[in-house]
Amino acid sequence: MLVAAAVCPCPPLLVPEVAAGAAHELDAARAACDDALAVLAAARPERLVLVGPAERPGRGPFPAGTPGSLRGFGVDVEVTLGAAPAQAEKAAPGSGPEEAARELPPSLTVGAWLLERTAWQAAPVEGLGVGEPLDPERCAAAGRELSAGGERLALLVLGDGSACRSAKAPGAFDGRAAAFDEAVARALGAADTAALAALDADLAAELHAAGRSCWQVLAGAAAGSGLAGRLLYDEAPYGVGYFVAAWS
Template identity: 70%
Template sequence: MLVAAAVCPCPPLLVPEVAGGAAHEMDDARAACFDAIGVLTAARVDRLVVVGPADQPGRGPHPQGAGGSFRGFGTDLQVTLGPGPAKGPAGPGTGGSPAPGGGVRELPPSLAVGAWLLARTGWNFAPVEGLGVGELLARERCAATGREVAQSAPRVALLVMGDGSACRTLKAPGYFDERAAAFDAAAGTALGAADLAGLLALDEELAYELKAAGRASWQVLAGAAEGAGLSGRLLYDAAPYGVGYMVASWA
């Protein structure tokens, strides 16, 4: 059963080593993420699942101990999901999870950011697993995935990584779209109120057009929270680079 969740944005710029001299511009967002994860540490959970958007081959489960890096973002910083491999059979290699046909796959960027946040907050309270979700996954499948995750242990927590629209300003990655502010407002309201119906009402096609990569992850959360009776708080809501970044805590 889901007992707590933290919702955080997943831009690599959240990591100071990536942001460099502009790291201070994300100080408030970073602090809000740490506060949200603090709620997870107090929840006495049996399992933590980090959910985030992923392209192939990063979709699907990633075990504790899976590795990722920010080499593609100008730094050699490496991260590990959780404090180390969980007990049980190990996959090939030590830096990631098994890939089809052998070899090792790294954490997708969203889960790498999640792993960095957990490391910075000293997470060692429960086993950790990652789950990469396709950006175009239909809401029904997102919700079904969330329900499966929630049933995987008596007390489950989620760290949900995902950004809002990338079209809030002319200089935004997706340029300006007049629909972006309303989409982000609806998402932020639903996340702050733990409104499951509101999250599931977010339109897949519109989210894709607005480059809102967090939509699928948020709808996984909605499915996981069915029947849990959680309350939400919106801790941060801004668009410093023309991208909607929201942080919320559910408990």
Template identity: 65%
Template sequence: MLVAAAVCPCPPLLVPEVAAGAASELDDARAACAQAVGVLAAARPDRLVIVGPADEPGRGAHPEGAHGSFRGFGVDLSVRLGRAVADTGPAAELPPSLAVGAWLLEHAGRPDVPVEGLGVGEPLAAERCVEVGRDIGARSGRIALLVMGDASACRTVKAPGYLDERAAPFDAAVARALGTADVEALKALDVHVAGELKASGRAPWQVLAGAAEAAGLTGTLLYEDAPYGVGYVVAAWS
């Protein structure tokens, strides 16, 4: 049963070593993420699952002990899921979104429980995302989710996706849904529009919606902004 969820953005720039001289620009986002992760610890889960967007090589389940790194972003920094050490091999390296999630847990007081990761392909159909979430929500014991993903990348002309007038309303709707734990609104997010706006969080958010269908959780919006023209939302469900 799902007992809590934290929703966080997944830019590697959340890691100060990656952001380097620009690290202070995301201090408020990091503080909100730490607060959201604290809600997970307070829920006393039996297991924690990090869900985040992944390309084809990073899709699928990642067991406790799986490693990730930020070497691809010019920083010799490694992370792993949970406290266990496992020989998962190079093919099991975490996608960036799950590596950021693992870093957040390490630096924000993670629950001392088993941790696993789930990389979700960004084009995955909404119905399939919800089904995956239902399977997680149907597990025995107390389950907590750390859900990683960004909103649109089209908020300004300097954004990765340039300026799209649909981006701000889309992000506002996402923030409302995440801030109020509106499961139906998350299920209804348009896959094609989200893809056109480069919103990497759409699929993980719909996994959350499936997991939370019968949980009766309430949401709190902790942060919403668009630094660098990308929508970042932090919320906690409990």
């Protein structure tokens, strides 16, 4: 059962080494992420799953101990997804070089960095990379599957809003972007699973919102849970909507 969730943005710029001289511009976002992770820890989960948008081949499950890096963004930052299981050094049956070489996608790498930043030790960690084009109902089904067991589950949901809030935004300006992000912020702040589930996948894609699928996984996992939400951050410093929320 889902006992808590944190929603955080996942731009590599959240990592100070990537942002370099502009790192201070996201100080408030980092602080809000720290606060959201504290809510997760306080819920005493038995399992934490990071859910983040991913391109192929970064989709699907990732076990604890999976490495990730931001070398592709010009910095020598490496992370590990939680603590590797005690038997991680022994190859699992059927595993091979291809599996061993698999690394976290950028979104989960940023999520793992957030966990390391806060010295997460509250529960074992796993990851799930979700394709942004995934149909909303399949997202909801994936969320229901995550929360179906009796264990105390927490989710760290990574994803960004529209990338069209200004003329210099990555997706250029789109007049629909502000209203879309406002709807997302309201839903996240109110833990409104129905509103998240109703987000228009086509509109999200047109606005380059790299969080829609993961928010809808959260909606599926949290449906009927009775969790309350709190919006901790809602800004678009680079023309991209960034949100931080905590549900408990």
